[in-house]
Amino acid sequence: MKQFVAPAKIFQDRITELCYLGAVSVFESGHVDLVPLWRRVLIGRNPRITLLRAALIGLVCWVTFRHVLLPVRISGISMEPTLRNGSVNLINRLPYWWREPRRGEIVAIRTTGTSVMYLKRIVAMPNETVEIRAGRVFINGEPLAESYVKNPDPWEMPPRRLGRNEYLVFGDNRSMPMELHVAGVVRRDRIVGKAIWQGRPDP
Structure with a gap:
């Protein structure tokens, strides 16, 4: 059998x-x-x-x-102390395929006509009014808590209302003059993905 x-x-x-x-x-x-x-x-x-x-x-x-996962090397100090110059990170494109970017996330931004991407933190969201007074960010008139910013330079920016597809991004190193930062308002279609390592700034 x-x-x-x-x-x-x-x-x-x-x-x-x-x-x-x-x-x-x-x-x-x-x-x-x-x-x-x-x-x-x-x-x-x-x-x-x-x-x-x-x-x-x-x-x-x-x-x-x-x-899906894009390896990048950090060049510059605009994101210090959160992300160190010369360190390596991965950009995950998956999260933004089914949801929109969120405030506080470190994202990769593709520039026009180049393969260079900038890593910046989202500070303000679409349809919000943002203002900077003496280095302090205000969203719709309320101060924004930013524990990752150390010794900020006295940046100034008049109130501006963002469009429905616009985000305001900055580097964490606000001790640098505002003119030295490659940052500002970016469109949604320029945001490539989210940095896997979101960093842990020095205490």
């Missing part, structure tokens, strides 16, 4: 096998070889399948780092 295993039992046994750190391979000789799970997944035993697997992994990596 032929013995068979119900599909549910096969699935259960497969899950149990994958729960171990190593996958067990039994050869015809009866020898049991412990193969690391990562090696079995990445390499396998069939060269054709291994080549296909490598191609798929390469394609996934290319799509991920080309269209």
